[in-house]
Amino acid sequence: MFSYNIIFWVSYLTYLFTCYQAFICSGVLSDLSKVTQTQGFDPVWLVLMVGGVTFTLGFAGCVGALRENICLLKFFSGVIGFIFILELTVAVLAVVFQSQVKKWVNDFFLANIREYRNDIDLQNLIDSLQRMNHCCGAQEPDDWDLNVYFSCNGTHHSREMCGVPFSCCIMDPAESVVNTQCGYDVRKSFKREWSNHIYTKGCIAALEEWVPRNLYTVAIIFIVISLLQMVGIYLARTLISDIEKVKFSY
Secondary structure (H helix, E strand, O other), X not given: OHHHHHHHHHHHHHHHHHHHHHHHHOOOOOOOXXXXXXXXXXXXXXXXXXXXXXXXXXXXHHHHHHHOOHHHHHHHHHHHHHHHHHHHHHHHHHHXXXXXXXXXXXXXXXXXXXXXXXXXXXXXXXXXXXXXXXOOOXXXXXXXXXXXXXXXXXXXXXXXXXXXXXXXXXOOOOOOOOOOOOOOOHHHOOHHHHHHOEOXXXXXXXXXXXXXXXXXXXXXXXXXXXHHHHHHHHHHHHHHHHHHHHHHHO
16 A cells, blocks of 8 residues: 555656746746736646645555554545546546537637736647647637737737747748747738648647547556556555454454
8 A cells, every 4th residue: 555655656756846847947937926817727726736636645645554544544545536536527528518628628728818928837838739739729820819919900019910929830840949930920911821831720620630549548548547546445445444354353
């Protein structure tokens, strides 16, 4: 049981190291003393939540096993069981309500496009999604009209007006330095010319294509995580049963 929980501790430390690389080494350090007041999503809080849950479970499992504390072991197995049921429920609902999930993801992406320049972590998240999936905007590049800096409809004098973020640009593999101004004025030209400079596919469509291509990978990851969770529950319940038997004998 103790050895099993080392997985949680190692996962937590790896998670922290990854976050350190992402938020400090890349020069992106968020002000964690303030909660984002915009409608956009701040990924820092998701990082903190997942890290906190992982640390708490590892602590409860390790201490519960070493001290033979039934309360901590029940807490560990109960939370793991709850997480497993929650994951299963989310997976089933995502399959049953595909259209609603698609609409929610679309609205979520559009809301965060509006707040693109207001949060540096959010900005990096959207840029990463667009670069990895070779897409631009939720449904199309014109979705960037929702952002006050990139909009073609406003009276502002932003240099990014009628443009898109650099993550929408089709990069030349030979270029070693990223041109962050490559998206300037792109949407001032005819739409038929956009494909020469930027990705014209929306990120929602790109994600829809990604899931079928990687279905087996996603399924294997889900099965492995589920098996690890069930092993943890089994070990915790077995140890609880052994402790109760010894106490009963006394």
